[in-house]
Every structure is written in C-alpha cells, then in structure tokens.
C-alpha cells in the first residue's frame with residue numbers, strides 16, 4: 468500500500484469515526500489533547516473513558532511524551548474512581564477493534580456486578596441488586612466533580628484534586 472492510499476484511508480476512517488465526530492458526550496475534563504467522558508452504562512456506574520482527541524490508531528503512534536501524558540490522565544482518573552467509589556476492582560482496557568481511535572476505558576468493578584469476574588463486554592453473570600446499583604449511582608456526581616477538578620498538566624502534575 469502506498470502512502471497516498473494510507474492517507475486516503477485515514478481520512479475515510481476519521482469521517483466515519485464516532486470518537487472524531489463525537490456527539491452528545493458528557494465531557495468531565497479536557498486539556499486540548501484529550502478528554503475524559505462519563506459513560507452512561509445502566510449496569511456499570513463508574514465507567515469513564517479517556518479519549519485522545521486526534522485520530523490516532525495505536526499507542527505507539529503517539530510520541531513518548533504524549534503517551535506518558537495519556538497514561539498519567541488514565542491513572543489520575545483511576546485514582547479518582549478508587550477514592551470516591553472504592554470499588555472491588557478497577558478495569559483498565561484499550562482495544563480499538565471496533566473504534567480504532569486511541570481511548571482507554573476506566574471501569575469500577577464490583578464482585579456482585581452484572582458481569583464480574585468477566586469483562587463488562589463478556590457474558591452476563593447475574594442481575595445486580597437494584598438497591599446496590601442505586602447506591603453506586605448516587606456517588607457519581609461526586610466522582611464527576613472529582614474528575615472535573617483534576618489540574619491541567621501545564622499547571623501541575625496531573626493528580627485528582629480533593
């Protein structure tokens with residue numbers, strides 16, 4: 468494949484990409500390079516996504532500083548989820564098989580959630596207790612505020628604010 472073919476494919480990819488043409492996202496934090504969005508998942512409260520703004524397919528297409536920045540934000544989001552929700556486990560995942568645009572899922576997991584110990588995309592194991600789900604969901608405004616207060620990287624190292 469020639470370079471010309473590659474760039475034409477890239478333009479077509481971007482035009483069809485739901486993360487480039489993002490619509491209706493709940494953006495909690497952004498810094499001009501990436502954004503953190505809340506995912507509305509009925510079974511899994513505490514599901515956030517860290518999305519690189521530019522259409523990049525693989526982590527290794529980012530330069531080293533950009534990779535470090537991206538992962539620092541992923542870890543800052545993970546810390547906020549741990550502190551506010553205290554889940555049984557955090558899942559970090561990056562696939563891009565369906566949407567080949569670099570993004571990381573940060574997911575609070577509970578031993579009694581709908582899919583545990585499977586991935587949230589795996590086989591459903593149970594119907595979660597509605598009262599438990601409601602209690603977890605009630606913490607989401609606090610989580611979203613904590614993520615929104617994360618400092619910008621150009622101001623200070625990225626750590627979730629208290």
Ligand SMILES: [Zn+2]
Nearest residue numbers: 484487522568
């Ligand atoms: Zn894209």
